[in-house]
Amino acid sequence: MIQAAPTDVPEAQETRNLAKRFRENGEAYFRFITTPGVDPTNNLAERAIRFVVIDRHITQGTRSEKGRRWCERIWTVLATCAQQGREVFPFLLDSVQARLRSSISPSLLPLGP
DSSP states (O other): OTTTTTTSOOSOHHHHHHHHHHHHHHHHHTHHHHSTTOOSSOHHHHHHHHHHHHHHHHHOOOSSHHHHHHHHHHHHHHHHHHHHTOOHHHHHHHHHHHHHHTOOOOOOSOOOO
8 A cells, every 4th residue: 555655646746745755754654553662653752852842932942052052951851860760859969069079970871770
């Protein structure tokens, strides 16, 4: 069916665009059918960045490169700690204390099994 879809296409530009996408990425669109463990949606990724989108919408983002870097880093900390089931505040406290002592900062890598 995927083979026929891109070749027998009505003339509308939108239809041609869709057919081109199927030709170029058809296998990826339906990978969830043939590969166990692959979710048919990207809901997990969407949920992971939802708070970032909401924050940018509310605050209108930042105006400087320094502000963007800070936001990227704090959002990474928040998302990673949430994924690992870690508390954010202790991680941030340890990070600030390490910086003040000029010692090694805590890692965001998983803590292990």
